[in-house]
Amino acid sequence: MTGVNSSNESERRQRRIFYLSKHFGHPLGGVRIAYHHVAVLNRHGFDAAMLLVDGMKDNFFDTNVPVARLxxxxxxxxxxxxxxxxxxxxxxxxxxxxxxxxxxxxxxHFYLYHGLEDRWSFDDYGVHQVFCCSEVIAQYLQDIFDLKDVPIIHNGIDHDVFRPAPAKKRQIAYMPRKMKVESIFIRETFRRRHPQYADVPWVQITNRTEAQVGGILGESAVFMALGRIEGFGLPPLEAMASGCIVVGFTGDGGRSYATAENGLWCTPEDWMGTADALAQALGDFDRDGGRCWVEAGRVTADQYTLDRMEREIVAFWEAEVRR
Structure with missing residues (x-):
């Protein structure tokens, strides 16, 4: 959904919108989402920009958005x-x-208290509205902070970037950033517990552009989900869209989309069970490409489109600029 309704354009440009961010030195899903929000807003006639506290723009994301510096x-x-x-x-x-x-x-939601610290709620900072990106976060905010209205702008994934390659490779893709020690432990436990798969390559995804990540996932048979203390968790969904069999952890936030059908979801710290789930995934891939897992994952990923995200961004901000 693109373009501007001319009748609303003047109203949309009466107020400037700034998303605060900074340069982290490595690609972060949350930063990518913020950049995407700003790109959508500009396409629809809003006066929106990234406001960088350190003056350095991230180069990991293929989006050209207005940037201001604090x-x-x-x-x-x-x-x-x-x-x-x-x-x-x-x-x-x-x-x-x-x-x-x-x-x-x-x-x-796991990082909320870094911002609040000794404050009881965001009311103490004069915050007018809290919005979020997942049902898991919204439920936490409602339960713990007694917030009645927590708008959700669901994350979307670019299905032109994240899609299956013409042929899959018998390899396991993984992102170890949040579980560096555990990823090595799982890999080596798996190799020794299931020696028939010891030669299966593990392809690490670190400091890659979105297009590069899409390429690796698209050609990988299995994605090892190493999410931890997540608010949502984009990588497993991107892997589903890329035709991977997903194995691993929801990181809590992934509960928004994880089901018994779309992934071999493991209990945290059940390392033997995780190794066995990886073996099952590779066995299913060898048998029929993991057809059931892949199809269920595709159905799930298809719900998280950029079009839906765009509609929700515009609807939220159309209401917000009128306040």
């Missing part, structure tokens, strides 16, 4: 809307001093 020269207007990541205590404190509209975009 510096002494940055002029704050009363009509501005600032979107602050949930763990950023300093920015929550500083922007509480200005007569602007303050929103928190919570992409990971």
């Amino acid at each position: 510096s002494p020269e940055h002029v704050i207007r009363p009509t501005d809307i600032y979107v602050i990541p949930e763990p950023w205590k300093y920015c929550l404190q500083r922007f509480a001093e200005f007569p602007v509209r303050r929103l928190v975009f919570c992409q990971n």
Whole structure:
């Protein structure tokens, strides 16, 4: 969904929208999502930009969006809307001093208390609205903070980037960033417990562009999901869209989409069970390409489209700029 409704364009451009971010030195799904929000908003006539606290733009994502820098020269207007990541205590404190509209975009409930620290709730920072990206986060915010209205903008994946290659390779793709020690332990336990698969390559995905990740997943038979303390967890969904058999952990946030049919989901710290699940996945791949797992994963991934994400972004912000 693209384009601008001319009748609403003037209203949309009356207020500036800034998503705060910075350069982390490696690709992060949450940063990618923020960039995507800003790209969508600009396509629909909103005055939106990334506001970088360190002045360095990430180069891992193939999106061209307006960028501003948080510096002494940055002029704050009363009509501005600032979107602050949930763990950023300093920015929550500083922007509480200005007569602007303050929103928190919570992409990971596990990091909430880094931002709140000694505060009881975001009300103490004068935050006007908290929105999020998954049912798991929304439920936590409702249960613990008694928030009645927690809008969800569901993440979408680019199905042109994440799709099966013409032929799959008998290999296991994995992203070890959040479970570096565990990934080695699982791999070596698996090789010794199931020596018939000891020669199956493990392809590490680290510091790759989105297109490169899509290429690796597209040609891999199995994806080892190593999510931990996740608010949502994009990689397993991207792997499903890429035709991988998914094995591993939801990281909590993945409960938004994980089912008994679309992945061999493992109990955290059940290392033997995880090794056995990997062996089952490879056995199923050797037998029929893991057809049942792959098909169920595709059906799940098809629900998380960029079109749906775009519709939800626009609907949320159309209401927000009128407040």
